[in-house]
Amino acid sequence: MQFATITRILGLLIMVFSLTMIPPSIVALIYQDGGGSAFVLTFFLTIIFGFIIYFPKRRAKSELKVRDGFLVVVLFWTVLSLMGSVPFLLMNTIEMSLADSVFEAFSGLTTTGATVISGLDTLPHSILYYRQQLQWLGGMGIIVLAVAILPMLGIGGMQLYRAETPGPMKDNKLTPRIAGTAKALWYIYLGLTIACGVSYWLAGMTPFDALAHSFSTVAIGGFSPHDASIGYFDSASIELIASLFMLLSGVNFSLHFMVVRRLSLTPYFKDPEFRSYLVMLVSITLICLTVLLAYNRFDFSEGLVKSIFHTVSIATTTGFASSDFSAWPSFLPVLLILTSFAGACAASTGGGIKIIRIVLLFKQGFREIKRLVHPTGVFLIKLGKTSVSDRVVQAVWGFFATYVMLFLILMILLMANGIDQITAFSAVAACLNNLGPGLGEVAVNYSGLNDFTKYILSFAMLLGRLEIFTLLVLFTPYFWRR
Template sequence: MHPSVIGRVLGQLLLLFSVTMLTPIVVALIYGESTVPMFLLAFAITAGIGAGSWWLSRHTRPDLRTRDGFVITVLFWLVLGTFGALPLMLAEAPHLAFTDAVFESISGLTTTGATVITHLDSLPRSILYYRQQLQWLGGIGIVVIAVAILPMLGVGGMQLYRAETPGPMKDSKLKPRITETANLLFRVYVVLTLGCAIAYYLAGMEPFDAICHSFSTVAIGGFSTHDASLGFYDSSVVMLVAMVFMVLAGLNFALHYLAWSKKSLLSYWKDPEARLYLLLLMGGGAVTVAYLYFTQVYNFEQSLLHGAFQFISIMTTTGFATADFGSWPTFLPFFLLFASFFGACAGSTGGGIKISRMLILGKQCLREIYRLVHPSAVLPIKIRGRVFPERVADGIWAFFGAYLAIYYFIVLLLLASGLDYVTAWSATAAALNNLGPGLGDVALNYSGINDFAKWVLCAGMLLGRLEIFTLLVLFSPTFWRS
């Protein structure tokens, strides 16, 4: 491992991130707000420390190893979460304490969408924009974006890409060069964002809200510029636009590129993961709609609209709300949170365990059942006619086991901090699945829970965003042996 090259890369990435603190200044100038000096100070602090870290190791140019990539990825998310909290602490409103500011920053960057801020409607628009921008940057992964730039600065990027990319298939690339792969992913991300913003505007949102909500929709983040989230608009058209883009953002971005390059929608249906994802959305949405209707919560039209919207929002781990789903009949809130464990597709901006892993786990369970009847049968797992590597399948089982162990460990920590079981269980699901909304004391926001619980949930959000092993590997003695 090379501490100097790690410091150099972190410095460069911090410098890149500091530039994003200048864009809210434009918003502040447009709306005549007094937040410009605060953002300039946050920029200066972040850029200064980033430049200092780069300067101290500027002559170091060794190749980046896989081990270095893991360290940089974890440290960068920790550092980014801390420096991203600066504007939220320095601003007169919301003027958050350190713990709350870091919680909000990490929640945004990990696209969790859990918030400690209330009275969003009265906040300066530059602050609202900054929160949405955090989610947009975190959605595609600031590290994945950076690998398209770092080679020009003399640093290779494949190790970072492998450490950061969500999902079990981390070594697949769209193009031979990692820079080209990152560029293609970024282009898909930008096109979806632009399309979503235009659609929101045509649906009746003002330009500012359309842009901000497109950031959080495509990032599958869930932050809003209003306390009532998308329910503020009370518009079925806005809800339909959100549903379409939440579904699209939950699909593998590489699959988007493949479908667009071939100009065929069949590419989505031919992909086993995408097909299962769409079937689960339709099936779970139908159950939610039917339960709302037959328990007489809404009439049929409202059940169809709110049920489908809320199920898509929760399963894709976006976290938007148009109604207080926690007050729905007891079965539905837990059913919705259960769906968030499936999450979105690998290679998307969504959270959860991921549909691809669930697909493989399902096939393995069926294989073991078949083996009980035919003990000597050779039954390889196949995806699209190809034999799935046993090593990857073993890794998925290890991930699933680690996920469950960490999940209940976090629940126990939250219970020990004084939270009730429903709050602890749902908050853990919301953090580890990068979902956002929970039940009980965190149904509306997380401002009422204690600081210890917030730090535990910050760790859960990072574990979920980095898919557990990227962070856990740093605690392995083997990792630190030369």
């Protein structure tokens, strides 16, 4: 393990993170909301802390190994989330405990969107902006952004990229150099954010609301400056715009890159994961619309918009809401929560297990059925025209089994702590899938939970954001052996 180099990188990244306190300070100055001092103080605390870590190891420049990349990612996300909680603690206009502040920061940076804050409409613009900014930075992953500058620091970045990016197949680069890959991802991410913000503004949002919601939409985060979320605007056009950009942000960003480079939509429809993604969204939307119309909950046009919006929002693990879907009739609330387990596509800003893994699980299950009929037959699993190695399939099964096991353990811990079954199930699902809203006591926010539960759910958010194995590998003795 290259501990000196890891320490040096961690210190550098923390100092870079301190710069993110400047924009909310400017917002506080513009709106004169009295929140600037909290961000200025956090800026100095963060940059000093980062410098203290960096300076003793400033000359360490050993090449990172794969194990080093995992450790940097986990340390950085944990420390970053803890540092990100400081403004919530220092803000004198809201009273938040340490558990609340940590929960909110983890929720923001992991793009979960669960909140412990109520009365958002009355909060200072600076803290509202800061919450949205946390999600935007976490959406693509600050590590990927940092990878773009690591070559200038004499450090290779592929190890960090492999540890950070979601999905079962992580070795594909969009460009020959990893720094170019990171920059390409961020150009696409920034382009989607700008397009989303302009669309919101043209649809009637104020410039501040358009910027804030574009951050959390493209990040698939779900934070909003309003307690009523997207429902605050009571606008079908805004809901449809949000649905479009949530859908796009849930697509594998390498597909966006190929579409832009080729100036053709063909890469989308040739991709089996994208096709499965669309089929899932259309199917769940039709089910929701049918049930809502059968129960006379909405008329056809409103029911269609609500079905599209909430299906895309929950399935992509964004977590926006324009109505209380937890009160929808029949099985719809549970169906939507279960849809979040599938989540969005690999290499997107979404959470969940990822569509590509669900596709491979179904294909493997069907292969086992065929083997029962033809025991000596050789059956390949293919994605499109490409065969998938058994090693990848085994990794997907291992991920799925671990995901289910951790879900059950976390749910039982919450129930042992006095949480009812519905709340425990939906809270763990919402946090592990980086979704946000749940059912029962967490349908609106998480403020009613005790501190121990909030820490458990913060850990669940980190597990989901780092796709479980990146974090769990640190708890195995094999990782630390020479």
